[in-house]
Amino acid sequence: MIRMRHAAEATRPSLVESAYEALKAAIRNNVFAPGYQGSEQEIALQLGMSRTPVHEAIIRLQEEGLVRVLPRRGVVVCALSPEDMREIYEVIVALETAAAALIAEMPADARAPIAAELDAVNAAMEAALARDDLVAWAEADGRFHQLLVARSGNARLARLFGTIMDQSHRARMLTLRLRPRPTVSVEEHRGIVAAIRHGAAEEAHARAKAHRLRARQQLLPLLASLGMRHL
Amino acid sequence: MIRMRHAAEATRPSLVESAYEALKAAIRNNVFAPGYQGSEQEIALQLGMSRTPVHEAIIRLQEEGLVRVLPRRGVVVCALSPEDMREIYEVIVALETAAAALIAEMPADARAPIAAELDAVNAAMEAALARDDLVAWAEADGRFHQLLVARSGNARLARLFGTIMDQSHRARMLTLRLRPRPTVSVEEHRGIVAAIRHGAAEEAHARAKAHRLRARQQLLPLLASLGMRHL
DNA sequence: AAGCCCCAGCTTGCATGGAAGCTGGGGCCG
DNA sequence: CGGCCCCAGCTTCCATGCAAGCTGGGGCTT
Numbered sequence: 268m269i270r271m272r273h274a275a276e277a278t279r280p281s282l283v284e285s286a287y288e289a290l291k292a293a294i295r296n297n298v299f300a301p302g303y304q305g306s307e308q309e310i311a312l313q314l315g316m317s318r319t320p321v322h323e324a325i326i327r328l329q330e331e332g333l334v335r336v337l338p339r340r341g342v343v344v345c346a347l348s349p350e351d352m353r354e355i356y357e358v359i360v361a362l363e364t365a366a367a368a369l370i371a372e373m374p375a376d377a378r379a380p381i382a383a384e385l386d387a388v389n390a391a392m393e394a395a396l397a398r399d400d401l402v403a404w405a406e407a408d409g410r411f412h413q414l415l416v417a418r419s420g421n422a423r424l425a426r427l428f429g430t431i432m433d434q435s436h437r438a439r440m441l442t443l444r445l446r447p448r449p450t451v452s453v454e455e456h457r458g459i460v461a462a463i464r465h466g467a468a469e470e471a472h473a474r475a476k477a478h479r480l481r482a483r484q485q486l487l488p489l490l491a492s493l494g495m496r497h498l
Numbered sequence: 499m500i501r502m503r504h505a506a507e508a509t510r511p512s513l514v515e516s517a518y519e520a521l522k523a524a525i526r527n528n529v530f531a532p533g534y535q536g537s538e539q540e541i542a543l544q545l546g547m548s549r550t551p552v553h554e555a556i557i558r559l560q561e562e563g564l565v566r567v568l569p570r571r572g573v574v575v576c577a578l579s580p581e582d583m584r585e586i587y588e589v590i591v592a593l594e595t596a597a598a599a600l601i602a603e604m605p606a607d608a609r610a611p612i613a614a615e616l617d618a619v620n621a622a623m624e625a626a627l628a629r630d631d632l633v634a635w636a637e638a639d640g641r642f643h644q645l646l647v648a649r650s651g652n653a654r655l656a657r658l659f660g661t662i663m664d665q666s667h668r669a670r671m672l673t674l675r676l677r678p679r680p681t682v683s684v685e686e687h688r689g690i691v692a693a694i695r696h697g698a699a700e701e702a703h704a705r706a707k708a709h710r711l712r713a714r715q716q717l718l719p720l721l722a723s724l725g726m727r728h729l
Numbered sequence: 730a731a732g733c734c735c736c737a738g739c740t741t742g743c744a745t746g747g748a749a750g751c752t753g754g755g756g757c758c759g
Numbered sequence: 760c761g762g763c764c765c766c767a768g769c770t771t772c773c774a775t776g777c778a779a780g781c782t783g784g785g786g787c788t789t
Contacts, residue, residue, distance in 0.1 A: 340751065341771080354655070547774090549773095570740050
């Protein structure tokens, strides 16, 4: 047995890490609803650890815009106004269109397998829609967009995209059942993939933008009609 | 004297905050050069505080990609490879072109004062260049780009832009004196402002993109010639 | 002489205690 | 009866102590 002195690559997660993941999941799944206010002590108790790792996890969550800590008062889960959703969509458009263009600018033998991956996910969306399985549809839709940025060859871009999607996850889930059947999405996705496959960067950019703008146009009125500061 | 019970808005900065700012400044100004490895204890001593606030500040810096903490080994200042710089420029292009387009899409009476502000900064750049004051030129150039995203009406976009610019600040400073006299920049900036003033979103987008791509094309070979992992 | 092993020292991870500050409500004063 | 004040309780902030783990070098074995 070789003595591994340098770099144990698969170390067990620290308490900070698990607190971070647990809190993020709780926020995403609405267990901690927006506006929820709690103390680190209380959260630490729930997670079965001391205050320190919870405190440090909350610092990270604050950095990502999911919570805000009010000094000496507690930590609150950030609520999203329609204004926030406008900002978020603008950032999503900026990052995602860039990713689509970057992929389209790759050499053909790099683009092809990526286009195939995207097509596969898109097929899964279509199948879910045929089964009337909206949850599976949303999951596959998320995977499509996540794949798009993950394959852009730009880890920083993918990371920024991830945090902005985390911020808006709740809002998308909320409106999932409210909006009309999303049949256009699959078609628009196909257009994006086609542009990528042909190496048409400008077109990929434009199609990705149009897709997101339409989705946003559908989402914002819904949110506005639901009440201002609610999610 | 009214008793301000709610929300003291101008509270003195916490130790965590000052540690964060001090460390960020030290990294920006190359006091802690990339690859520098130190212990939290040592930094805490230098800043005259305990390990705790330093530890928490480092968590934030790690979240922003400026440092990496190696468990039980210390914290190192991240070095940037040419590959990293490519990623960074791609993100800058994505965010900045979006900002330019957003401003150009505003109503005319909102665009005009912004264009005037941008023109003023641009004039300062030109003046600095006439004086051969490269440092002042770089400072004004940074202000131009920062202003562009700050006036986009999207705080999230501006924040993301700020962190990515923090990551790449050192590299820009390093190459400042190495590259040819930046006379084209002022002209290209004028083009961006003109497109904004006319409300031509597509053109503002394209000009902002071309400007950054040219700058990148100038920067990358310089960095490559300097040595791979150095900054 | 070369290679392995083990240990001393230094590092962060985490727990805990004290301090400072904000909040809300009960009591006091007008 | 109304409004102000003050304080008890809860919160985060920060310091510090202990534990676990990584590193590098000195000494031992072969």
